[in-house]
Amino acid sequence: MTNTPQGVRPFRIDVPQAQLDDLTARLANTRWPEELPGVGWSRGVPLDYLKGLAEYWRTGYDWRAHEAALNEHPQFVTAVDGQNIHFLHVRSPEPDAVPLLLLHGWPGGVVDFLDVIGPLSDPRAHGEDPAVAFHLVIPSLPGFGFSTPLAGPGMGPARMAGVLARLMSRLGYERYGVQGYDTGSWVASEMGRQEPGHVVGVHVNALLTFPIGAEGEMDGLTEVEQRRWQAMQNFNDGYLQCNSKRPQTVAYGLHDSPVGQLAWIVEKFKELTDPEDGLPEDSVDRDRILTDVSLYWLTGTAGSAAQVYYEEITANAWKETGDEWSTDIGDGDGTAGGDGRDEGAEDWAAAQRGTTPTGVLVSAHDVTVRRWAERDHNVVHWTELDRGGHFLAMEAPDLLVGDVRDFFLKVR
Numbered sequence: 001m002t003n004t005p006q007g008v009r010p011f012r013i014d015v016p017q018a019q020l021d022d023l024t025a026r027l028a029n030t031r032w033p034e035e036l037p038g039v040g041w042s043r044g045v046p047l048d049y050l051k052g053l054a055e056y057w058r059t060g061y062d063w064r065a066h067e068a069a070l071n072e073h074p075q076f077v078t079a080v081d082g083q084n085i086h087f088l089h090v091r092s093p094e095p096d097a098v099p100l101l102l103l104h105g106w107p108g109g110v111v112d113f114l115d116v117i118g119p120l121s122d123p124r125a126h127g128e129d130p131a132v133a134f135h136l137v138i139p140s141l142p143g144f145g146f147s148t149p150l151a152g153p154g155m156g157p158a159r160m161a162g163v164l165a166r167l168m169s170r171l172g173y174e175r176y177g178v179q180g181y182d183t184g185s186w187v188a189s190e191m192g193r194q195e196p197g198h199v200v201g202v203h204v205n206a207l208l209t210f211p212i213g214a215e216g217e218m219d220g221l222t223e224v225e226q227r228r229w230q231a232m233q234n235f236n237d238g239y240l241q242c243n244s245k246r247p248q249t250v251a252y253g254l255h256d257s258p259v260g261q262l263a264w265i266v267e268k269f270k271e272l273t274d275p276e277d278g279l280p281e282d283s284v285d286r287d288r289i290l291t292d293v294s295l296y297w298l299t300g301t302a303g304s305a306a307q308v309y310y311e312e313i314t315a316n317a318w319k320e321t322g323d324e325w326s327t328d329i330g331d332g333d334g335t336a337g338g339d340g341r342d343e344g345a346e347d348w349a350a351a352q353r354g355t356t357p358t359g360v361l362v363s364a365h366d367v368t369v370r371r372w373a374e375r376d377h378n379v380v381h382w383t384e385l386d387r388g389g390h391f392l393a394m395e396a397p398d399l400l401v402g403d404v405r406d407f408f409l410k411v412r
Contacts, residue, residue, distance in 0.1 A: 086146035105182020156311030161190035192356030251303025272390035359407035
C-alpha cells in the first residue's frame with residue numbers, strides 16, 4: 001500500500017521463540033483424560049485422534065513456515081474508535097478493481113482466505129478474465145487474532161460493522177463490497193444496512209436464517225428446506241451455548257491448554273466440513289487447520305473471540321426482554337421451542353430488512369432457507385452448491401471465487 005493513511009502502521013507477524021517453546025512444552029506435558037470405549041466422535045473428539053494431531057502439532061508442524069507465508073501479504077494495524085484492527089491489504093494490479101472486504105467467522109481468521117487472495121486480486125495471473133478484480137481488505141475481526149484487545153463490552157456485529165466501515169473510509173475506499181461467512185455474514189449484512197451509500201453489494205455464505213413465528217412461514221417448505229430446518233433443530237450447539245453465555249469461564253481452559261484449544265476448534269472442522277463423516281483434514285489441509293488454531297493460541301484470543309456470541313445472542317436477548325432473562329436458542333438442547341420455531345430466533349433475524357443488493361451462496365452443508373433470507377435481505381443473487389461446507393474459502397476456494405465474481409458483475 002502506497003501513501004499509507006495516517007494512523008495505519010505496517011505490521012509483520014513475529015511470534016517470540018519463547019512462546020513457541022512454551023507451546024511445545026505444554027503439548028509434551030498434556031494431561032490426557034480417559035475415554036469410554038467405542039464411542040467414536042459421538043461424544044467429542046476421540047482420544048487417539050487428538051493425541052496424533054497434537055503430536056504432529058508438536059513435532060511436525062512448522063509455524064515459522066506458515067508465519068512467513070502470511071507475511072508475504074501486506075499487513076497493517078490501526079485503531080478505530082479505540083479498537084485495534086489488524087488487516088491484510090492486497091491491492092489488485094487492475095485499475096478498475098473493486099474494493100472488497102473479506103470477513104471470517106468463528107473459529108476462523110485471516111488464514112481462511114489465503115487460497116482466494118490471488119484469484120480475486122489478480123485474476124489475469126490465474127488465467128481468469130480481469131473484468132472483475134478486487135482490492136482486498138481482510139481484517140481480523142475485533143477480538144480475533146491480532147485485533148486485540150477488545151475495546152470493551154458491546155462489540156457485537158453492529159458495532160464491528162461500524163468499525164470496519166470507518167476502516168474502509170480511512171483507506172480511501174468510498175464504494176466497496178463486503179463478503180463474509182458465519183460471524184462475518186452477520187457483520188457484512190450489518191455493514192450493508194448501516195452504509196447503503198457506500199456498500200455496493202454484500203455476498204455471504206454460511207448464512208443463518210430462522211423462522212420468527214410469522215403466520216405461514218413454515219408452509220410449503222421444499223423437501224430440501226425441511227431437511228435444513230431439521231438440521232438446524234438437531235444441531236449440536238454446545239459450543240454456541242458456552243460461547244454465548246459463559247465466554248470468560250470457557251476461556252480459562254482454552255487459554256491454558258493448547259490441546260484444549262485444539263479440541264475445541266478441530267471439532268468444528270469435523271462437524272461443519274463436507275463430508276461430515278470424513279476427518280477434518282479430508283476437507284481442509286491439516287497444516288491450515290493448525291495455523292488457524294496456532295493463531296488463537298499464540299494471540300491468546302479464545303475468550304475475546306467468543307465474546308461476539310455473547311453480544312449477539314445473550315446481551316441482545318436481555319435487552320429485548322428487559323425484565324426477563326430469556327436467552328435460549330431453542331430450548332437449550334439444540335431443539336426448537338414448542339411452537340415450531342427457535343425461541344431466540346428474533347435475536348438472530350434482522351431488525352429491519354436490508355436494502356443493499358445481497359448474494360447468497362449455499363454450500364452442501366449450509367442450512368440457509370431462501371424465504372427467510374429474502375425476508376431479511378435484498379437477495380438479488382442465489383447459488384446452490386452440491387458440495388462444500390462451512391469453511392468454503394478453504395474447502396472449495398474455486399467455488400467461492402467464481403460466485404463472488406458473478407455476483408459483483410451484477411452489482412458493481
